[in-house]
Amino acid sequence: MSTTMTNGNTTRHDLIASDKVEGTNVYSPTGEKLGTVKYFMVDKVSGDVAYVVMSFGGFLGMGNSYHPLPWKSLKYDTDRGGYIVSLTREQMEAAPAYDETMPPDWSNDMYGTQVDTYYGGLPNR
Template sequence: MTDYDTSRSGDVAKEETGNLIAASKVEGTNVYNTQGESLGSIYDVMIGKRSGQVAYAVMSFGGFLGMGNSYHPVPWQMLEYDERQGGYVVDLDRDRLEDAPYFDEGTTPDWSSPEYGRGIDEYYGVTRSTM
């Protein structure tokens, strides 16, 4: 049995380093385009079960006071963290994001369908190995 200090174990998921961030801390992080315009925030991340790699950032977009939001999966590899802005930057304009694949509150996309992910990837021109 390993002997370690559990006195701070509740803080482990909230820690952040220069290269690592807890998934729970990614949620709510702002997303900007390259012009500095706020596009929304990260609602969730989708992680490949076998690869352990983040496949998509699900962005919360639009709405008012958390109501009427639409959720836009964006391939994770398109996002880059910008410490100056304290958020992620993606090379998309608002119009391109508005026309992107999305789902509304109260609906759940079919993440188990390879076609669903392929449609997202094709829209953004991203190629990936299987998750």
């Protein structure tokens, strides 16, 4: 954790507001823009961010699919001002996804298990 003293107050620089994360670009390791952060899912008990839901594909917001990614799979790149995920476009296309009309039942552990299994089973993880 990085902190700075400002006028006697401690400011944490490793924190970010949710509205600053939403809309942030997500890139492949080669720099290809894969999508943007739509929102993220927080564990109600621990308070930890579990997944970030990335808007993927579509045109002008139409035809997007939504891909939940384990939060820990993203690394912030200060040079790009966005997140890097170690996935290719093809891997993202094959990942668990849903569209706006059929969101998953997050209360059912099976969906989270499916997501975790997919990303845990990818090479170079």
